[in-house]
Every structure is written in structure tokens, then in C-alpha cells.
Amino acid sequence: MINQLSWKVGGQQGEGIESTGEIFSIALNRLGYYLYGYRHFSSRIKGGHTNNKIRVSTTEVRSISDDLDILVAFDQETIDLNYKELHSHGVIMADSKFDPKQPADTQAAMYAVPFTEIATQLGTSLMKNMVAIGATSAVLDLDITVFVEVVQEIFGRKGQQVVDKNMEAIKAGFDYMKDQLGAGVETMQLEKADGNKRLFMIGNDAIALGAIAGGCRFMAAYPITPASEIMEYLIKKLPALGGTVIQTEDEIAACTMAIGANYAGVRTITASAGPGLSLKMEAIGLSGITETPLVIVDTQRGGPSTGLPTKQEQSDLMAMIYGTHGEIPKIVLAPSTVEEAFYDTAEAFNLAEEYQCPVIVLSDLQLSLGKQTVEPLDFSKVEIRRGKLVQGEVPATENGAYFKRYEVTADGVSPRVIPGMKNGIHHVTGVEHDETGKPSESAANRIAQMDKRFRKVENIRFNTPVYKNAPHEDADVLIVGFNSTRGAIEEAMLRLQNDGLKVNHAQIRLIHPFPTDEVLPLVRSAKKVVVVENNATGQLANIMKMNVGHAEKIVKHVKYDGNPFLPHEVYTKVKELF
Amino acid sequence: MATFKEFRNNVKPNWCPGCGDFSVQAAIQRAAANVGLEPENLAVISGIGCSGRISGYINSYGFHGIHGRSLPIAQGVKMANRDLTVLASGGDGDGFAIGMGHTIHAIRRNIDITYIVMDNQIYGLTKGQTSPRSAAGFKTKSTPQGSIEQAISPMEMALTAGATFVAQSFSTDLKDLTALIEAGINHKGFSLINVFSPCVTYNKVNTYDWFKENLTKLSTVEGYDPNNRELAMQTLMRHNGLVTGLIYQNTERQSYQELVHGYSETPLSQADLQLDQAHFDKLVAEFM
Ligand SMILES: Cc1ncc(C[n+]2csc(CCOP(=O)(O)OP(=O)(O)O)c2C)c(N)n1
Ligand code: SF4
Numbered sequence: 001m002i003n004q005l006s007w008k009v010g011g012q013q014g015e016g017i018e019s020t021g022e023i024f025s026i027a028l029n030r031l032g033y034y035l036y037g038y039r040h041f042s043s044r045i046k047g048g049h050t051n052n053k054i055r056v057s058t059t060e061v062r063s064i065s066d067d068l069d070i071l072v073a074f075d076q077e078t079i080d081l082n083y084k085e086l087h088s089h090g091v092i093m094a095d096s097k098f099d100p101k102q103p104a105d106t107q108a109a110m111y112a113v114p115f116t117e118i119a120t121q122l123g124t125s126l127m128k129n130m131v132a133i134g135a136t137s138a139v140l141d142l143d144i145t146v147f148v149e150v151v152q153e154i155f156g157r158k159g160q161q162v163v164d165k166n167m168e169a170i171k172a173g174f175d176y177m178k179d180q181l182g183a184g185v186e187t188m189q190l191e192k193a194d195g196n197k198r199l200f201m202i203g204n205d206a207i208a209l210g211a212i213a214g215g216c217r218f219m220a221a222y223p224i225t226p227a228s229e230i231m232e233y234l235i236k237k238l239p240a241l242g243g244t245v246i247q248t249e250d251e252i253a254a255c256t257m258a259i260g261a262n263y264a265g266v267r268t269i270t271a272s273a274g275p276g277l278s279l280k281m282e283a284i285g286l287s288g289i290t291e292t293p294l295v296i297v298d299t300q301r302g303g304p305s306t307g308l309p310t311k312q313e314q315s316d317l318m319a320m321i322y323g324t325h326g327e328i329p330k331i332v333l334a335p336s337t338v339e340e341a342f343y344d345t346a347e348a349f350n351l352a353e354e355y356q357c358p359v360i361v362l363s364d365l366q367l368s369l370g371k372q373t374v375e376p377l378d379f380s381k382v383e384i385r386r387g388k389l390v391q392g393e394v395p396a397t398e399n400g401a402y403f404k405r406y407e408v409t410a411d412g413v414s415p416r417v418i419p420g421m422k423n424g425i426h427h428v429t430g431v432e433h434d435e436t437g438k439p440s441e442s443a444a445n446r447i448a449q450m451d452k453r454f455r456k457v458e459n460i461r462f463n464t465p466v467y468k469n470a471p472h473e474d475a476d477v478l479i480v481g482f483n484s485t486r487g488a489i490e491e492a493m494l495r496l497q498n499d500g501l502k503v504n505h506a507q508i509r510l511i512h513p514f515p516t517d518e519v520l521p522l523v524r525s526a527k528k529v530v531v532v533e534n535n536a537t538g539q540l541a542n543i544m545k546m547n548v549g550h551a552e553k554i555v556k557h558v559k560y561d562g563n564p565f566l567p568h569e570v571y572t573k574v575k576e577l578f
Numbered sequence: 579m580a581t582f583k584e585f586r587n588n589v590k591p592n593w594c595p596g597c598g599d600f601s602v603q604a605a606i607q608r609a610a611a612n613v614g615l616e617p618e619n620l621a622v623i624s625g626i627g628c629s630g631r632i633s634g635y636i637n638s639y640g641f642h643g644i645h646g647r648s649l650p651i652a653q654g655v656k657m658a659n660r661d662l663t664v665l666a667s668g669g670d671g672d673g674f675a676i677g678m679g680h681t682i683h684a685i686r687r688n689i690d691i692t693y694i695v696m697d698n699q700i701y702g703l704t705k706g707q708t709s710p711r712s713a714a715g716f717k718t719k720s721t722p723q724g725s726i727e728q729a730i731s732p733m734e735m736a737l738t739a740g741a742t743f744v745a746q747s748f749s750t751d752l753k754d755l756t757a758l759i760e761a762g763i764n765h766k767g768f769s770l771i772n773v774f775s776p777c778v779t780y781n782k783v784n785t786y787d788w789f790k791e792n793l794t795k796l797s798t799v800e801g802y803d804p805n806n807r808e809l810a811m812q813t814l815m816r817h818n819g820l821v822t823g824l825i826y827q828n829t830e831r832q833s834y835q836e837l838v839h840g841y842s843e844t845p846l847s848q849a850d851l852q853l854d855q856a857h858f859d860k861l862v863a864e865f866m
């Protein structure tokens with residue numbers, strides 16, 4: 001019996017590899033297993049190697065696994081590129097159609113299974129993926145009736161015949177492999193799962209859902225990997241709430257349109273990845289100086305320029321904190337799990353209105369696109385807080401003077417009115433301005449307005465600025481990360497603790513303003529601090545040095561080859577230090 | 579009902595004496611009063627340039643954004659509150675150089691806002707460089723040998739982009755300009771009004787006198803019909819774009835707002851932000 005399994009299916013893009021993984025995982029999720037799926041894909045539609053690696057477990061998982069139990073291969077390239085991940089008891093199930101060759105340096109067993117042949121006999125070679133699901137089920141000793149419901153949902157609209165054929169293909173694959181088992185294939189019997197209902201979603205689903213829960217009713221965006229799912233989800237769901245999504249002509253339009261809509265009182269989101277964020281920078285500064293709430297999602301991918309558009313990276317950090325000319329108050333959040341992506345996106349709208357500034361929700365490709373099991377989301381935790389937005393009637397000003405939209409206040413936040421409100425007329429401009437918004441170049445006014453704007457974010461209230469798992473008062477090592485590295489760090493931490501090391505873990509969720517008060521004690525009490533991040537220059541490590549000091553303790557652990565961290569890579573780095 | 583004086587504020591424009599933009603400001607104030615607006619129901623969104631300052635000189639909600647982006651901001655405002663009257667405005671550089679992408683797409687999108695361009699064939703604020711509206715041969719600080727690029731024809735461009743309301747005016751024709759702005763506001767869809775608004779400081783070619791001499795009023799063109807797109811195009815070509823009046827209007831095509839699936843009939847800005855638990859549960863169930 002095993003309680004964890006790592007399964008990968010690979011082939012050419014456009015061959016249905018994605019849906020194979022999808023059907024397999026949805027069914028297992030419904031049985032109560034925890035899943036984590038990560039797709040390797042290229043920036044093209046048809047052709048090119050793609051694979052979907054899915055981890056199945058009876059306990060929570062948030063990372064890709066180091067190794068592999070089963071590899072389903074639809075071409076030789078899949079074997080050649082991936083067999084090294086297989087451990088010694090691993091199994092390759094390869095389509096007999098391409099006459100698969102087993103690499104010499106592997107102990108994993110290989111079976112040529114007639115996926116395509118069986119599928120063709122049943123009607124169409126397209127169903128080879130189903131045959132593979134059936135064969136996998138035999139190895140895992142799974143009851144294939146778990147697939148009935150999912151196949152019905154996915155193929156139902158194509159008619160009952162298609163549904164039946166696909167189920168038949170699964171069964172044929174299962175029967176074929178069952179026969180083989182007698183001939184010596186080891187089964188990997190999966191422990192039973194708890195049968196609890198959980199969600200199965202990608203980070204972008206959670207971001208979009210979080211936006212809706214947080215009162216977002218409009219989005220302006222331009223498509224880009226890996227952010228497009230957010231707009232695609234919202235355009236399906238916002239109309240039921242009176243809202244919509246506009247696909248603009250570019251990201252500058254998306255960002256400025258979002259500013260216009262937020263200015264006029266609608267919670268509006270825009271989302272993009274690095275190239276789009278670069279275009280939005282001037283507008284982000286406008287949001288900053290005009291104190292217009294704005295929520296922007298940046299799903300980081302490999303940069304610079306077009307970089308590695310379909311690969312994991314976390315290299316936008318500095319750009320998101322500093323990337324506009326001049327100086328503005330800004331909030332940068334970095335959820336580290338799908339659940340946090342939901343809650344943080346909803347909360348971002350509150351922060352944007354309370355502090356009247358741009359809020360960037362930072363994600364990364366692994367978090368945005370990795371599909372995983374998620375514990376039920378607690379909607380009662382989502383609040384709507386609109387800060388100093390004036391509710392009800394605005395009292396008349398003396399002699400009809402302009403409303404003091406930029407009134408200098410103790411906490412720096414000024415009362416906010418929106419167009420249409422009587423007695424609220426004021427001016428808004430990206431030019432430095434006085435309390436009523438009228439342009440002003442006076443030195444005293446400049447200082448008063450700059451100070452007021454920065455005062456707003458001096459004491460940000462954000463529920464969990466740092467996710468901490470810090471059981472030790474004096475730790476050998478503190479491991480720090482942000483966004484999706486959390487899973488790999490957590491697994492490495494378990495192994496390091498088994499080895500007798502005292503390990504603390506901090507995942508930074510409020511990147512800016514940096515939560516120095518929370519992080520400094522952890523740094524102080526550790527002998528070494530290892531900062532794990534998917535970029536080449538160690539941006540988070542540098543930010544830590546700047547904010548908490550202790551440069552002598554801080555060790556950078558960077559990876560910028562386009563792939564997510566694996567647990568053993570974090571483990572090995574820490575071991576090298578001790 | 580507000581009078582045009584109620585659309586005045588106490589800010590003294592920093593335009594040069596004689597600048598064409600003063601009349602555009604006056605025309606907007608008059609048109610707003612004539613169509614029966616209250617100041618709080620008007621939002622003027624402007625770009626950057628001498629002309630861009632206009633949103634600060636009208637007693638209404640005003641947003642002076644960034645160079646070339648008045649249109650997307652204005653469209654966002656309108657999407658958020660369909661009951662507001664939204665005017666976008668700015669210079670020829672703002673709308674036809676840095677913001678040209680937005681201009682074409684705002685035209686095709688046909689959101690119900692009015693866009694007023696103060697076209698002086700030059701960059702005023704940056705002190706006299708060439709603009710996409712400068713004629714070939716025009717000498718400026720950035721084209722000392724004379725511009726060797728072709729000038730843009732914004733009205734023809736608008737027609738090809740699918741505009742539903744295209745008009746042109748001259749800043750001194752206050753009455754005509756006011757009437758066109760009113761028509762633009764009343765038009766259901768995107769209205770583009772290009773206004774020849776002379777820069778007395780940096781453009782010594784396209785002066786008030788030059789326009790008086792070269793402009794043709796469409797009301798004087800026999801048989802002109804602003805509902806005929808083909809005729810509009812021909813007339814523009816024949817007069818090298820130098821016509822004033824309503825060039826084209828299509829009252830049949832619905833505005834973006836009317837076509838958006840599910841779009842709230844009441845201003846979206848007044849929507850209840852609290853989702854009910856049942857709605858949330860339904861959304862979540864799709865991920866099980
Ligand atoms: C991104 C950016 N680039 C350049 C500028 C400098 N700039 C300000 S206004 C302007 C052009 C003004 O010309 P126009 O739009 O025709 O307005 P006018 O002053 O003639 O009314 C330029 C280039 C800027 N503000 N922002
Ligand atoms: S420089 Fe030209 S456009 Fe600018 S205010 Fe003076 S006259 Fe008007």
C-alpha cells in the first residue's frame with residue numbers, strides 16, 4: 001500500500017495530454033485524494049513536448065514530487081526527457097505504436113501497451129488517452145467506475161454514444177493491463193482516501209473567484225500567459241452580477257480603464273504578466289498620485305521581454321515594488337497557496353479602498369496554473385470594507401468650494417467621493433495638487449501631499465503578512481520564500497527535521513511594505529537564513545538585507561531555469577550548509 | 579437646471595491669451611447646460627498637453643490623467659456609471675500620436691462617450707514640435723527641415739474605423755461647436771469631435787485667418803447628407819479634410835452599453851458588493 005503517487009503523462013501538444021490528466025485528477029479528487037498537477041508546456045498550440053505531472057496523496061500536497069512512479073508515454077521523446085525522474089520501482093507504460101525503446105540506465109520497468117491500437121479498434125485513436133487512464137487504474141488497483149461521472153460531464157454534450165465509447169476505452173485499457181499484471185507487473189495499491197469533498201482548482205480560478213467574492217464587478221484586461229484564465233473566468237461569471245470584462249487594445253488601456261472605473265466607484269481588476277505589467281507602470285503611478293484604488297494581478301513568468309513565457313519564474317519582485325517613476329505608496333501581496341490567492345485577492349479590494357493606492361497581487365506561473373486540491377473556502381471570512389468612501393449625502397461646502405478629496409489627515413487617508421455625488425466635485429490630476437486636487441507647485445504643499453500619501457501605508461493592517469511555521473526559538477536555519485515555493489520548502493523542512501536540524505519557515509505574504517517587525521525576530525534567532533526564489537539575482541534576499549539586515553546570515557538559493565523548485569533541491573542546499 | 583455659469587470654476591486657465599482652447603472650454607460649458615446636466619453628473623476626462631488642462635477649468639468632476647490615455651480612463655468611468663455624461667478631451671498629439679491606438683479602438687467599441695480633440699497641428703505644451711496633424715513640409719523645432727511625414731486624416735480614419743458620430747468644428751464658431759457637442763452628448767454611442775483650435779504661440783501657419791480661408795462649412799455643401807458614409811468620405815477627400823459640421827452619424831448601431839450581455843441597467847457603481855452565500859456556493863460547486 002502506498003499513500004502517495006506521482007504520475008506523469010506526456011506526448012505532443014494538441015494530442016489531448018491535458019484532458020487525460022484532467023479526467024484522471026478530477027476523478028481522484030472526488031474520491032478524497034489530494035492532488036497537485038503541474039503542466040509542462042511550450043508557447044505553441046500543436047506539437048512540441050508537453051506533459052502533465054500529477055501527484056496523488058492521502059495528505060495535503062503543494063509541490064511537484066522529486067521522483068515519479070508511473071510514466072505514460074505517447075512518444076519516445078516523453079520517455080527520453082522524463083525517465084530519469086522514475087525511481088527504481090517505477091513503471092513506464094508506453095504506446096506500443098511507436099515501438100518504444102527502454103533507456104539502458106533505468107531500473108524502471110517498461111511495458112509497451114497498445115493504447116492506440118485498442119482505441120482504434122473501438123472506433124478512434126483519439127481515445128488512446130482513455131485507454132491509458134484505464135491501464136493506469138489497473139496498476140493502481142482503482143475501481144474504474146470512478147470515471148463514469150467525469151466522463152459523462154466532459155463528453156455528455158457530444159452524446160451518449162461518445163460517453164459510452166470513452167468508458168469502453170477506459171475498461172479496455174484496464175482489462176488489458178490487468179492481464180499483464182498476472183505476468184509480473186507490480187501493482188501500486190493506493191491507500192483509500194477520506195472521501196471528503198474538496199475543490200480542485202488552479203490559482204487563477206481562486207484569484208478570479210476571490211475577486212468576485214471581494215466585490216469586483218468589472219475587469220479590463222489583455223490576454224497573456226499565465227493570466228488569461230482570470231479574464232476568461234470573470235467574463236463567464238460577472239454578467240450574472242451586472243458586470244463585465246472588456247478585452248482592451250493593450251495593457252495600457254486595461255490599466256487606465258481600470259483606474260477610470262475604480263475612480264467612478266466600481267471595484268475593478270486588471271491582470272497580466274511581466275510584459276503587460278511593464279506597460280502598466282505609468283498608469284500605476286497615476287493611481288498612486290491620484291490616490292485611486294486599483295487592484296492588479298501579476299502572474300509572473302520567465303522574463304525579461306518574452307523570456308520563457310510558459311515557464312515558472314519569480315523575477316518581477318523588484319519591478320512590482322519600485323517599477324514606476326517617482327515614488328508612490330503601494331501594497332504588494334504574494335499569496336503562497338491557492339486558498340491564500342482567494343482570500344488575498346478579495347482582501348486586495350479592501351486594501352485598495354482603505355489606503356487609496358494600487359495593490360498588486362503577485363502570483364507566479366506555478367501558483368496560477370498548478371491545479372490542486374483545495375480545502376473548502378470560507379466565504380464568511382471575506383469582508384467588504386470601503387475605507388473612507390463617503391456614504392450617503394455629501395454636506396455642501398462653503399461657497400461651493402471644491403471638495404477636499406486630498407485633505408491632509410492624521411492617517412494620510414482622505415475622504416473619497418465618486419462622480420455623480422452632489423457637493424463632491426473636485427479635481428483629479430497626476431500633476432502634484434492641493435487638497436482639492438488643483439495643480440500646485442508650492443514646496444510646502446508638495447511636502448504635505450507626499451507625506452500624507454506615504455503616511456497611509458505606514459501601518460498597513462493585513463491579517464497575515466508572513467506565513468510562519470517557526471517552532472524553534474533558536475533555529476539552525478530559517479528558510480524564506482514567497483508565492484509557490486511554499487510546497488517544496490515545507491517538504492524539505494520535514495526531511496531536514498528528520499535529520500535532526502532545527503528549521504523554521506517563513507513565507508512572505510506582504511512583500512511591500514516589508515513586514516520587518518515580523519521577519520526580523522525570525523532572522524535574529526536563526527544561525528543561517530536560506531532564501532529560496534525562482535530568479536537569478538536573489539531579489540527577495542536583497543529585499544531582506546535591505547529591510548532586516550543580517551547580510552552575513554543570508555544565503556541565496558536561486559533557480560532560474562524555468563522550472564519550479566523540487567523539495568530535494570531545497571533540502572540539499574540546506575544540507576550543504578551544515 | 580444648471581446654467582452654463584454653473585459649469586465655471588474659479589480656476590484661471592494657464593493658456594496663452596488667444597489660444598483656441600478657451601472657446602472649446604466655453605462651448606463645453608454651454609453644451610452641458612443646454613442638454614440639462616447638473617455639474618455633478620458630468621465627468622470630463624483629459625489627457626496631457628495644453629489642451630489637457632481643460633478638465634481643471636470646468637466645474638464638474640474632472641480627471642486629468644496621463645498623456646494619450648484620456649479615452650480608456652473615460653471608458654472606464656462610463657462603464658462604472660452609465661448615468662454619467664462622460665467627455666474625453668485632449669490634444670492632437672494626445673489623441674492621434676501616443677493615444678492613437680485607444681482612439682481607433684474607442685471608435686470601434688462605441689461606448690457612449692464624447693471625445694473632443696483640440697487640434698492645433700502642433701505640440702503646444704512641449705513648446706512646438708511636430709504633431710501627426712502637422713502638414714508635410716511644416717517646420718517645427720523637431721522638424722527644422724520641414725516635416726517629411728504625411729499628416730493623419732482623423733475624420734477619414736474615424737469613418738474607416740466604424741465611427742457612429744464624426745464631426746469637426748472651428749473654435750471660433752462657438753454656436754456651431756456648442757451644437758455639435760450637444761449632438762455628440764445626445765448621440766447613443768461614441769462621438770468624435772475634432773476641433774481646429776489654433777495655437778497662437780507655436781503654429782504660425784495654421785492661424786485663425788488660415789482656417790477662415792480654408793474651411794468649408796458642410797451646411798453650405800449642396801446635397802450633403804451626414805447619414806451617407808460614402809458621401810462623407812468623398813467630401814472629406816475632396817476638401818482635404820478641411821470641412822466643419824456634422825460629417826457622419828449612424829443612429830442605427832447600438833452603443834456598447836446596450837449590447838453588453840448582462841450589463842446592469844442601473845449604474846454599476848451602485849451595485850451591492852455583497853455576494854450572497856448561495857451564489858458563492860454555486861460558483862464553488864463547479865470546482866468539485
Ligand atoms: C509619456 C509621455 N511622453 C511625453 C510627454 C510630454 N508631453 C506632454 S504634452 C505632449 C504633447 C502635447 O501635444 P498635444 O497633445 O497636441 O497637446 P497640446 O499641448 O498641443 O494641446 C508631450 C509630448 C508626457 N507627458 N508623457
Ligand atoms: S502654447 Fe499654444 S496651445 Fe498652448 S496654451 Fe499657448 S496657444 Fe494654446
Ligand SMILES: [Mg+2]
Nearest residue numbers: 669670698700
Ligand atoms: Mg496639439
